[in-house]
Amino acid sequence: MALLDREKRLKFLNLGERDAQLLRALRPLFEQRAAAVVDAFSARLLAFPETAQIVRDRTTMERLKALHLAYLLRITEGAFDDEYFAGRRRMGQTYERVGLAPRLFLIAFSFYFELLTPLIREFLHNDATHCHETVIAFEKTLMLDVSLAMDAYIASDRYRHLQQLESIVNDSADVIFLLDGEKRFRTWNRAAEHIFGWKAEEMLGKPVTEIIPPEVLKTGELERIDHEIAQHGHYQFETARMARDGRRVPVELTLSLMRDQQGHAMGCSVILRDITERKRLEESKLQSERLAVIGTMSAKLAHEIRNPLSSVLLNLDLVRDELASLGKAGGHSPAELHALIRTMDAEVRRIERVTADYLKFARLPKPQRERVSLNELLVNGLAFMQSLFDSAGVKLQTEFDPYLPPIRADESQVWQAVLNVIRNAVEAMPNGGTLTLQTFRSDAGNVVQITDTGHGMTPEQRQKLFKPFFTTKTGGTGLGLPLTQQIITEHGGRIECESVAGKGTTFTIHLPQSTDT
Numbered sequence: 001m002a003l004l005d006r007e008k009r010l011k012f013l014n015l016g017e018r019d020a021q022l023l024r025a026l027r028p029l030f031e032q033r034a035a036a037v038v039d040a041f042s043a044r045l046l047a048f049p050e051t052a053q054i055v056r057d058r059t060t061m062e063r064l065k066a067l068h069l070a071y072l073l074r075i076t077e078g079a080f081d082d083e084y085f086a087g088r089r090r091m092g093q094t095y096e097r098v099g100l101a102p103r104l105f106l107i108a109f110s111f112y113f114e115l116l117t118p119l120i121r122e123f124l125h126n127d128a129t130h131c132h133e134t135v136i137a138f139e140k141t142l143m144l145d146v147s148l149a150m151d152a153y154i155a156s157d158r159y160r161h162l163q164q165l166e167s168i169v170n171d172s173a174d175v176i177f178l179l180d181g182e183k184r185f186r187t188w189n190r191a192a193e194h195i196f197g198w199k200a201e202e203m204l205g206k207p208v209t210e211i212i213p214p215e216v217l218k219t220g221e222l223e224r225i226d227h228e229i230a231q232h233g234h235y236q237f238e239t240a241r242m243a244r245d246g247r248r249v250p251v252e253l254t255l256s257l258m259r260d261q262q263g264h265a266m267g268c269s270v271i272l273r274d275i276t277e278r279k280r281l282e283e284s285k286l287q288s289e290r291l292a293v294i295g296t297m298s299a300k301l302a303h304e305i306r307n308p309l310s311s312v313l314l315n316l317d318l319v320r321d322e323l324a325s326l327g328k329a330g331g332h333s334p335a336e337l338h339a340l341i342r343t344m345d346a347e348v349r350r351i352e353r354v355t356a357d358y359l360k361f362a363r364l365p366k367p368q369r370e371r372v373s374l375n376e377l378l379v380n381g382l383a384f385m386q387s388l389f390d391s392a393g394v395k396l397q398t399e400f401d402p403y404l405p406p407i408r409a410d411e412s413q414v415w416q417a418v419l420n421v422i423r424n425a426v427e428a429m430p431n432g433g434t435l436t437l438q439t440f441r442s443d444a445g446n447v448v449q450i451t452d453t454g455h456g457m458t459p460e461q462r463q464k465l466f467k468p469f470f471t472t473k474t475g476g477t478g479l480g481l482p483l484t485q486q487i488i489t490e491h492g493g494r495i496e497c498e499s500v501a502g503k504g505t506t507f508t509i510h511l512p513q514s515t516d517t
Contacts, residue, residue, distance in 0.1 A: 006085055013144055019137035020078030026134065027076040029123045034072045037115050038065050044111055049180045049205065067091070072112075075141055085148055092149030102153050109146050113139060175251075175272035178258070181265065183208045183222070195274050197244030213242045225255060229268060233257045238275065250279045367410035367490055371514055374407060374414075374439055374446055375400045381415050382437070385422070393432025400439045405513045407446055409491050414511070417487040417495075420480040421450050421507045428454025428505065445493070445512040452506075457499040465497055 010016070042065055071091065074084070117135055124131035169176045170189050175196075178186040184207050188200040196211060203210065209217065216239060228235035234256045240248045254271045382396065389396050407414075425435050433453035440447050457465070466485045488495045492512045499505040 006080070006082065009144060009147065010080055013140045015080060015137075015140045015144060018133075019140060020080070022130075022134045022137040023076050023078040023141065026120065026123070026138075027073075029119060030072055030076050033119055034069055037072070037112070037119070038068045040115055041068065041108070041111050045108065049182075049184060049186055067094075072116075075138075075145075080144070088145050088148035089151055091145075092152030095149070095152075102150065106146065106150075109142050113142055175270075175274070177270050177272075178267060179208055179270060180267040183267075186267070192272075195243065195249060195272075196241070211241045211243075213240055213248055216240055229255060229257050241272070250275050367413055367487075369408045369410055369491075371406045372409045372411045372414065373404070374448060374511070375402075375404055377411055377415055378418065378437060378439070378448070381419065388426065389435070392426050392429065394426055394429055395432075395434045397434060397436045398438070399436070401441060404439050404441060404446055407491075407511050408514045409511065413487045414491065417484040418448060418450070418509070420484045421509075424480065425450060425452035425454065425505070425507075428452050428456075433504075441513075442510065444510055446510075448509040448511070450507045450509075451504060453504045456501040456503050456505055457497075458501050462497055462499050466495075 042061065074087065077084075116138065120135055120138060121131055124134060169187070172189060172191055175192040176187070176189050177192060180186050184205055185203045188198070188203045192203070193199055198210075209222075212221070221239060225235055234254070236252070236254045238250070238252050241251050243249055252273045252275050256269050257265060258267050258269055260266045378398070378400070382398070386396070388394075422435070422437075429435070429452055435453075436449075436451040438447075438449040438451075440449075466481050485495055488509055488511070493510045495510070496508045497505065498508075
C-alpha cells in the first residue's frame, strides 16, 4: 500500500529521475546558502504570535533550525524513496504535536520557495532552460513535501477537533477571540466582524485597545482585568466596547486565562456578548415601572392639590372683588395690591395646568381601537394648528403617502402623541423655521416622521428625552414625551429620535398597520 501511494504521488506530480538529477546539482548551492536561508525563514516565523509562543526559548529554536537545515540538504539527494516519504510525514507529525497551525505550516513552505528561488536563478543564470527546469523540480518537491506533512494533520484527532472548534467559534452568535500575552488579537470570528465592523485580517495582531473606548481605558479597566485574572483565572463583567463607526456597544465579557503545556500563562480567551437589546429591554421595563409609580403618585398628588387650588382661586376672586369695592368707596384703586393678586393668580393657574398634565399622564385610558387613516388624522389635526404655525413663523411641509394602509388605533390618543411632538418642534424654532411631516410605509407598518429645523439637542439630552420630568423648557413638566412614548407603545409601536445640535430634530413614529381585511 505504501509503495502504491508513493508511486501515485510521484506520478501525479510528474516527479521523476530528471527532477532528481536537477536537485542533486543544487547540492553545492544548498551547502553554502542553506544555513542563511534557515535563519531568514526562522525570523519570518517568529513574526507570527502563534509561532513565537511555540519556539519562545533558544534551545527549541536551535533544534528547529537544525531540523530545517537537514531537511533542505535532504532535498538535494533527489531520492524519493520510502525513507524520504517517512521523514516528511514525521516532520508533519512533529509540527502537529507542538501545535503549529496547518495555515502556518503551509506558509512555511511558501517561504522556502520565495527565499530559495532567487538563489537558484542566480546559481544557474548562464543556462535559462536548465534554470527553469530546476525551479519547477524544486517547486514539485515542495508540493510533495507539503502533501506528506499534511497527512499528519489530516489523520490526527487533534486536527479534527481543531476543525470542529474552529467551526463552532466562527458560527457562534457571540464574539469569541484569543488574546496573546501582549493583549493582541490572535483570532477574530464572524460575530466580531458583524458587531464591530472590522474584518479578521484588519484586527489580527492589533492590540485589544482598538475596541476599548478611551473613557473606559481611563477608568483603569485593563488593570482591573489583569488583577482579577491573576487572582481567579477568570473574570466576568459588563462594560462597553467601540465599533468601527465609533458606536459604543454595551457588552458582557467573560475572560479566562490560557496556559501552555508547561503551565505558563500565554494569554486569555474572551467571550463577548452584545447586550444592546437586553439593556434596551431592561431600560424599557424600568421606565414602565417608573411610569406606573409616577402615574399612581401623580393621581394622588393632583387630587390632593386640586381641591386647595380651587379654594385659593375662589378666594383670590373674592379678594379682587373686595379691593374693587374699596377702590370705589375711597375714590382710588390700590394698584400694588392688584398687581400682587394678578401675579398670585398666574402662579396658581400655572400649578393648575401642571396638575392637569399630571392627571392626563396618570389617567391615560385604555385605547379604544378602530380603523384609522393616518393621513386623514394628520390633515384634520394640522388644519386647526395653522394659526399657531403662522404666529410662530413656521412653514409647514407635508409629504403623505397616498397609498398608506389604515391602522387600528385610538384616534384621539394617536393625535395627542403627534401633537406633543409638533408642539415641541414649534417651541424648538423660536425664530421660525420649517416643520416637515411625512408618512410612508415600512416592513413593520406605517411611519410618521416629524422634522424641525430648530436648535436640536446634544447626545446627552437625547438620551434622557423620554425620561419622566426631564425637560429643556422653562416651566415644562417633562411629561409630554413620556406620555407620547406610552401611547405609541400601547399601540404596539415605537418612537425614535435623531437630533443634531444647531441643525434640528427628527422624530420617527412606527405604528403597525391594520390586519383587518
